[in-house]
Amino acid sequence: MPCDPLELAVLLDDAVDQVVVSPPHAANGPGARTQTAALDIYKDRGWGEWLDPLRLSEVINVLRQLLGNDRVIEGRAGFNPADATAG
DSSP states (O other): OOSOHHHHHHHHHHHOSOEEEOOTTOOOSGGGGGHHHHHHHHHHTTOGGGGSHHHHHHHHHHHHHHHOGGGEEESGGGGSTTTOOOO
């Protein structure tokens, strides 16, 4: 999601218990059927840089710095409460 990672983390801090980070280019699980449409939207809107894994890594690092490792979960596990553990 295109944003200022620090502003996003500040907004999320008081609003949620945990954050699930799942990149739009991760083709696995039931949501994979929306992958092509999501990628097209990112590209059409000029957000291609947000598909770069390094950019996502930067966002995750900022979220973890402010929210803590235990509140930031990466990937599919975050969508299944039984499997959700911090990345």
